[in-house]
Amino acid sequence: MTDTRFDPQASSDWATAEPEAPQPALGGSQPLVPAASIAGRALVTVIAIMTFLAALTAGAAQLVAEASSGWRSSVAREVTIQIRPSPGRDIEADLAKAAALAKAAPGVADIRVYTKAESERLLEPWLGTGLNFDELPVPRVVILRLEAGNRPDFAALRKALTETVRGATLDDHRIWIDRLGVMANTLVVLGIGVTILVLAATGLAVVFATSGAMSGNREIVEVLHFVGASDDYIAREFQRHFLQLGLKGGLIGGICAIVFFLGAGALSSSFVATPGGSQIEALFGTVALGIGGFVAIGAIVAVVAGVTAVVSRVTVRRTLREIG
Amino acid sequence: MVRFENVGLRYGMGPEVLRDISFSIEPQSFQFLTGPSGAGKTTLLRLILLSLRPTRGLINLFGHDVAGIEKDTLTALRRRMGVVFQDFRLLEHLTTYENVALPLRVQGREEASYRAEVVELLRWVGLGERMHVLPPVLSGGEKQRAAIARALIAQPQLLLADEPTGNVDPSLARRLLRLFVELNKTGTAIVIATHDIALMEQFDAARRLVLGEGRLYVYD
Numbered sequence: 001m002t003d004t005r006f007d008p009q010a011s012s013d014w015a016t017a018e019p020e021a022p023q024p025a026l027g028g029s030q031p032l033v034p035a036a037s038i039a040g041r042a043l044v045t046v047i048a049i050m051t052f053l054a055a056l057t058a059g060a061a062q063l064v065a066e067a068s069s070g071w072r073s074s075v076a077r078e079v080t081i082q083i084r085p086s087p088g089r090d091i092e093a094d095l096a097k098a099a100a101l102a103k104a105a106p107g108v109a110d111i112r113v114y115t116k117a118e119s120e121r122l123l124e125p126w127l128g129t130g131l132n133f134d135e136l137p138v139p140r141v142v143i144l145r146l147e148a149g150n151r152p153d154f155a156a157l158r159k160a161l162t163e164t165v166r167g168a169t170l171d172d173h174r175i176w177i178d179r180l181g182v183m184a185n186t187l188v189v190l191g192i193g194v195t196i197l198v199l200a201a202t203g204l205a206v207v208f209a210t211s212g213a214m215s216g217n218r219e220i221v222e223v224l225h226f227v228g229a230s231d232d233y234i235a236r237e238f239q240r241h242f243l244q245l246g247l248k249g250g251l252i253g254g255i256c257a258i259v260f261f262l263g264a265g266a267l268s269s270s271f272v273a274t275p276g277g278s279q280i281e282a283l284f285g286t287v288a289l290g291i292g293g294f295v296a297i298g299a300i301v302a303v304v305a306g307v308t309a310v311v312s313r314v315t316v317r318r319t320l321r322e323i324g
Numbered sequence: 325m326v327r328f329e330n331v332g333l334r335y336g337m338g339p340e341v342l343r344d345i346s347f348s349i350e351p352q353s354f355q356f357l358t359g360p361s362g363a364g365k366t367t368l369l370r371l372i373l374l375s376l377r378p379t380r381g382l383i384n385l386f387g388h389d390v391a392g393i394e395k396d397t398l399t400a401l402r403r404r405m406g407v408v409f410q411d412f413r414l415l416e417h418l419t420t421y422e423n424v425a426l427p428l429r430v431q432g433r434e435e436a437s438y439r440a441e442v443v444e445l446l447r448w449v450g451l452g453e454r455m456h457v458l459p460p461v462l463s464g465g466e467k468q469r470a471a472i473a474r475a476l477i478a479q480p481q482l483l484l485a486d487e488p489t490g491n492v493d494p495s496l497a498r499r500l501l502r503l504f505v506e507l508n509k510t511g512t513a514i515v516i517a518t519h520d521i522a523l524m525e526q527f528d529a530a531r532r533l534v535l536g537e538g539r540l541y542v543y544d
Contacts, residue, residue, distance in 0.1 A: 034417040223413050226373060227474065228403035229430035231395055 032224065032234075033217060033241040040245055043209040047202060047249025048256070051304045054198040055257030055297040061191025062293040068184025075173050075180070079154070081142040084167040094165045095140055101160050102144050107152035110145040195300070203307045210242060210315035221320070231320045238316040239309060246308025247301075254301040261289040325351050325482060325513060326372055331381030333367065341367060343538040345381070349482065349515060354508045356524045357517040359535030365517040366410065368535065369484050372515070373407060374398055386481075403431065406475030406512075408485040412467045414459040420470050421446065421455040427478040442477060449473045449503070464491040472503065482513045489523055497523055 034040075081098050085091045095113055102111050114122075119140050120133040146152065158170040214221065217238075224234050265288040289297075326349040333342040342364050349355065357365050370376040371383065374390055383390045385401050393401075406427075414423045422429075424446060428438040446455050449469040459467060468491055475483055485504065489497035501523060508514045515533075518524065524532065532543040 030418050030422055032415070032418075219413065220415055222375070223415060224426075224430060226375070226402060226407050226409075226413075227427040227430055228399060228478065230399040233430055233432070 031241060032220065032237045033213070035241070035244075039209060039212055039216065040241075043205065043242075043245050044249040044252070046205045046209075047246055047304060047308065048252040050198050050202040050205065051250045051253025051300060052256045052260075053253075054195045054202075054300050054304070055254055056260065057191050057194045057198065058296045058300055059257060059261050059289055059293050061188045061195075062289065062296055064184055064187045064191070066290060066292075068180055068187075071180050072177050072184075075177055077146055077148070079144045079146065079152075079170060079172045081144065081161065082139045082169050082171060083142070083165060084139045084169075085137045086167050089166065091140055094168065095142065098161060098165050098168050099142050101164060102142060102157065105152045105157050107147050107150040108144050109147045112143045112145070114141040114143065116140065199300075199303060199307060202304055203311045206242065206246070206308045206311045207315055209245075210238070210312040211319065213241075214238065214316060214319040231317075235313065235316045235320060239313050242312035243305060243309040246305040246312075250301040250304040250308075253304070254297050257297050258289075258294065261293065265289065325349055325386055327382075327384040328371075329382040329384075331371065331378045331383060333371065333376065334379050340379070341538055342371075342378075342535075342540075345540045347533060347540055347542050349513055351481065351513055352508065352511050353531065354505070354514045354527070354529070355516070355531035355533055356527075357515055357533045357535065358519055358521075358524065361519060363535040364538065365519075365535055366486055368540070369407070369486055369515070369517055372482075372484060373402065373405065403427070403478065404481045406478065406480035406483045408468075408471045408475045408483070408488050410486040410490060412459070412471040414462075414467060414470055414474075416459050419456050419458060420451055420462065420466075423459065423470055424451075424455075424473045424477055426474060431478070438477075445473050445477055465493075465496050468492055468496075468500065472500065476507065480512060483507065483515070485514070485516045487518055487520075488516060489518065489520055494522070498526060501526055 081102060083091060083094050083098060099111050099113050102108055116138070120138050122141070123133070123138065144152075154170060154172050161168045161170055221234055224237075268288075328345050328347050331342065331345040332340050334340045345368070357368060359365055367376065371378060372385070374383075374385070374393070377390075386404055388397060388401060414420075415426070418426070421442060425435070425438060425442045428442070429435070443452070443455065446452050449472065451466060451469055451473065454462060454466060459470070462470065468488065472485070472488065475485070483504070488504075489500055492500065497520070504514050504516060505527060516523075516530075524530070534541045534543065
């Protein structure tokens with residue numbers, strides 16, 4: 001008020017009562033939308049829980065995908081030749097022929113012929129120990145370890161084996177790999193679906209919270225209009241408020257999920273020496289989230305904040321139109 | 325600067341609460357808008373502020389016909405007016421300083437650019453020591469002065485005040501009136517809605533716009 005239009009120092013009933021105090025430190029301006037409110041805290045909690053659940057689902061899907069990839073690659077790295085004993089045939093000679101054929105095939109890195117005792121031991125989990133297997137026609141096994149990235153021509157090898165060694169079969173475990181793949185993919189798709197549902201629920205929660213906040217702050221909106229604030233300005237203030245709430249809730253949920261996975265990883269490492277731990281590790285791999293998992297959780301936090309910002313923007317604009 | 329021609333207003337399908345209102349407010353003029361309680365003083369102020377739209381008639385504000393006015397124009401027109409609400413309408417989570425600075429802040433100005441003038445105005449209205457205080461702590465008179473300071477800070481061409489002395493003692497009412505008169509001398513047109521006859525008698529030179537039974541009578 002220092003221009004010529006209006007000089008407050010000219011004469012005033014209050015001016016003399018005011019000492020010339022030094023310019024106070026006024027600090028930054030408060031947000032126009034009250035920052036701390038019960039509705040705001042509830043929204044942060046809801047967003048944190050939603051983000052935690054979404055991150056948990058995405059992390060679990062990531063673990064399954066990694067474990068499945070591990071299973072499939074280890075299963076796919078080996079194929080088995082099985083030779084059934086038949087009367088009048090020298091099974092050791094048949095094994096030697098099969099091993100020679102396999103070793104000559106391109107793409108086979110190494111072979112291992114299981115001894116009779118080793119083959120019999122494979123049956124122990126089903127038949128028990130201490131049995132005399134001499135009377136049983138126990139099949140013999142040759143394990144072929146394959147070179148990485150160079151798969152042999154299984155059809156040709158299978159044909160050569162059946163022509164050369166009677167009773168020999170080649171199992172490339174394709175059926176198991178396919179089943180594992182389908183199962184893992186199903187779980188991953190389910191995980192993505194649940195994550196999307198949780199994000200959608202978060203969006204809806206934000207719609208209700210934004211509408212509620214706009215109704216609760218209707219008087220603020222009206223005053224802002226009267227003092228000359230444009231709709232754009234008011235919308236920006238509300239959006240900033242909700243983006244902050246979204247980021248806060250998202251970060252809390254994301255950090256909780258990361259702590260959960262780190263804790264679960266540490267716990268599974270401490271159990272790995274026990275029989276149960278070994279089984280779990282064999283089935284699911286290590287419960288250690290890779291970089292991809294952490295990136296996914298970070299992306300979920302960003303998406304949650306983004307969803308909050310976009311949804312609140314739309315809701316604020318709609319409410320301003322209604323008020324207008 | 326403000327021109328009403330045969331303006332009528334009704335809520336829904338009810339009777340007209342304002343009928344055939346015709347008047348104008350000239351630059352640098354001073355007028356009291358008066359009438360009994362419930363006569364429609366606040367409603368008429370809201371029509372000027374464009375927070376209500378007339379059901380008939382023509383309103384022209386600063387040369388703009390308000391029928392079908394664009395949002396941006398509406399915002400620009402409101403920035404040329406200052407308003408003091410009967411119930412103050414200070415934002416309770418903002419300090420006195422932040423409330424008074426609000427009209428400048430919403431124009432997108434940096435705080436450093438207006439800090440000195442806000443502090444100066446606050447001192448002028450006697451709130452220099454209360455600028456860091458939140459409204460719930462202020463007395464009725466202090467709230468009134470904060471609301472007036474907020475209306476003045478952007479140097480409006482037209483100041484609308486709804487019962488600005490309704491919540492203060494007669495002594496403070498006189499001082500507030502002197503403040504409005506002083507502001508008017510600097511070129512701001514003033515409309516004070518009041519039913520306080522004693523207040524009006526202190527400034528006989530002002531025009532009187534009297535509302536009664538939905539009609540407006542102008543006494544120059």
